[in-house]
Structure formats: structure tokens, C-alpha cells
Amino acid sequence: MPRFAANLSMMYNEHAFLDRFAAAAQDGFDAVEYLFPYEHSAAEIKARLDGASLTQVLFNAPPGDWAGGERGIASLPGREDEFRRSFDTALDYARVLGNRRIHVMAGLVVSDAARPAQRELYVKHLEYAARTAGADGIDVLIEPINTRDMPGYLLNRQDDAQAICAEVGALNLRVQFDCYHCQIVEGDLAVKLKRDVARIGHIQVAGVPERHEPDSGELNYPWLFALIDELGYDGWIGCEYRPRAGTSAGLGWIRQWVAPRG
Template identity: 75%
Template sequence: MPRFAANLSMMYNEHAFLDRFAAAARDGFQAVEFLFPYDFPAADLKSRLTEHGLTQALFNAPPGDWGAGERGIASLPGREDEFRRGVDTALEYARVLGNDKLHVMAGLIKPEQSRAAHRDVYLKNLAYAAQTARAEGITVVIEPINTRDIPGFFLNRQDDAQAICAEVGAANLKVQFDLYHCQIVEGDLAVKLKRDMKGIGHIQIAGVPERHEPDIGEVNYPYLFALIDELGYDGWLGCEYRPRAGTSEGLGWIRPYVNVRG
């Protein structure tokens, strides 16, 4: 049976951020994820998790200057010291929140920049992140993202992500398989899940192409949920979608899997 984590950065935007934990719990979610925790003290977030019986599934390491358009710095030459400080900050939060997965965003590359130079920095930074996180029992995940949503993002394909993890060679470095992004870039989702499951550390879902609930669009999610179970994945499925209207009102799709009480 699939286990779903509500993504509080995209879902429950009807509520202030700290109130989204309660809303997700009322709707039957047992876990949450979000982009970044750094605007709040870790203890405040932990108290919400504890109060509502929620597990923290995942969050992202600091991405650089998000407001200025940066989308990660792991592959950016000259930002290595900042990246390492960010990993240390993320692990400080993870010690409090209790998650065992940490997403590290690759960042953007301009057409005139050297992909080889970015890749070299990326490999070295990921090796550092994995080694540092290993002592905390945390798996670092990297995510291929489509260039329609984030033009210029460095990492776009599942096979490239798997190859990077293999080259780094750390057991706690895996791929975050977002079915929404993969469908846009590559398609053939079931085959890629079968091919790569051993190297997948986290899965996320959303409807394609609008990124709404996973009950509309071109992806057959009930089939994929059954396949993911069959392949032995026992992690969380992050619901990283933008509800069409109210979040709770749009949860009809999840009723076969979760006791929705809201």
C-alpha cells in the first residue's frame, strides 16, 4: 500500500505555513515534506510534527538565493564553501526534525558555461554531502527536473542521475524520482521505475501536464502505485502538486489509500 507525504510548500496554501501540519494530519496524512525549513526554528517545526503525529519525510538543502532565481548550488563552480555550509545547516535541522532523506538541488547552467566543469563540481559536492550525511544516517537524493518548469536546470534525465550516483559511489546517494518531471522529459515511467528502483531514494507525484492532483492528465497513477508496491518501494510518495482548488476538497483521489477525515 503506498504511503503519501503531503508537500506543505505546494499543498494547504489556504493556511499559514505552521498551520498546514494540522490540516494535513486532519486529512489523514502521516508524513509531510516541504522545500525549505530555514525560515523557522527547527524546534517549532518539530513541535508541529510531534503534536500531529507526523513524520518528516524530506526537505531541501539551502538552494542559494531562491528569491533571485537560484535553484540550487551543488553544480556551481566557485560556490563549494557555501554548499558545504548549507549541507551542515541542513543536517542541523535534520537532527531535530528526524528525516532520513535530504534533497540537494543541482542548480542552473547557462548555455555558454561548461557542462563538464559543472559536472566535476557536482560530483565533488555530492561526495562531500553523502560522506557528511552518512554519519547522521541520512540519504542524500538528487532530482532530475524538467526544463519547462525550471529552464536551464543542470540535471534533467533519470539515466544521467543514476550514472552520477554510480560515479560518486556512495551507498547513501540516490535519485529522487519525480514522476511529473520524468513524464515531461522522458515518459516511459513504468520501464524506468523497473530499471532504476534499486537506485531510487524518494518518489514524488503530480498530475501531468498542469501539476495538479494526480487524478487528471496523461499519467495512470493507480497503475503506477501498484507497480511501485510490486517493486518493493517502501518509502514515502511526496505529493508535490498544486491543488486545483481547495487542498482538502481535491483529495478524492487518495481515498482508496488513506483514511481522509477532513
């Protein structure tokens, strides 16, 4: 049976961030994920997790100047020291929160000519991240992201992500398989899930093409959830979507698997 985690960056925006934990728990979620925790102390977030009996399953390493348009720094030349410091910060949070997965964003391509060098630097930084995180039993994740929502992002395809994992060769470097991104870029989700399931560390879902609840659009999620179960995937499935209206009101799709807490 699929296990779902609420994405608190996209869901429950009716509440202040620290209040979203209790709201997700009330709706029956046992786990949460989000983009970045760094505006709050790890102790503050840990208190909200414990108070709501929630498991923290995923967040991103610091991405650079997000407000200024940066989308990760792991492939950006001249940012090597910053990357190591930022990943160490992510590990500090993960240790406090009990989080076992950290997504490292690659960053945007500087130019077509620079792409090979950026990929090489990305691999080098992932080697560092996997080695450092491995001491705490933490997985490092990389995620192909579609070119419509994030033009210029370095990593777009599942086979490229799997090739990078193979090149690094670390058992704790895995792929974050976002069904929404994969459908937009390349489709054929079932074949890719079957091919890559052994190296998939986390799955995320959203309706395509609007990125709303996964109960409408061009993907048959009940069928995909059954396939994911058949493949033996036992990790979490992150609900990284933008609710059409109120978050709680839009959760009818999940009720066959998750019931509100009484």
C-alpha cells in the same frame, strides 16, 4: 500499499506554513515534505510535527538565492564554501526533525561550455554531502527536473542521475524520482521504475501536464501505484502538486489509501 506524504510547500496554502502540519494530519496524512524549512526554527517545526503525530520525510538543502532565481548551488563555481555551510545547516535541521532524506539541488547551467566543469563540481559536492550525511544515517537525494518548469537546470534525465550516483559510489546517494518531471522530459515511466528502483530513494507525483492532483491528465497513477508496490518500493510517495481548488476538497483521489482522521 503506497504511503503518501503531503508536500506543504504546494498543498495547504490556505493556511500559514506552521498551520499546514495539523491540516495535513486531519486529512489523514502520516508524513510531510516541503521545499525549505529555514524561515522557521527547527524547534518550531518539530513541535508542529509532534503535535500532529507526523513523520518528516524530505526537504531541500538551502538553494542559494531562490527569490533571485537560483535553483541550487552545488554545481556553481566559486560557491564551494557556501555549499558546505549550507549543507551543514540542512543536517542540523534534519537531526532535530528526524528527517532521513535531504535533496541537494544542482543549480542552473552557467553556459554550455561550463556544463562539464559544473557536473564535475556537482559530483565533488555530492561526495562531501553523502559522506557527511552518512554519519547520521541520512540519505542524500538528487532529482532530475524538467526543462519546461526549470529551464537551464543541470540535471534533467533519470539515466544521468543514476550515472552520477554510480560515479559517487555512496550507498546513501539516491535518486528522487518525480513522475511529473520524468513524464515531461522522457516518459516511459514504468520501464524506468523497473530499471532503477534499487537506487530510488523517494517518489513524487502530480498530474501531467498541469501539475494538479494526480487524478487527471496523461498518467494512470492507480496503475503506477500498483507497479510501485509490485517492485517492492517501501518508501514514501510525496504529493508535490498544486491543488486545483481547496487542498482538502481535492483529496478524493487518495481516499482508497488514506482516510481522514476522526
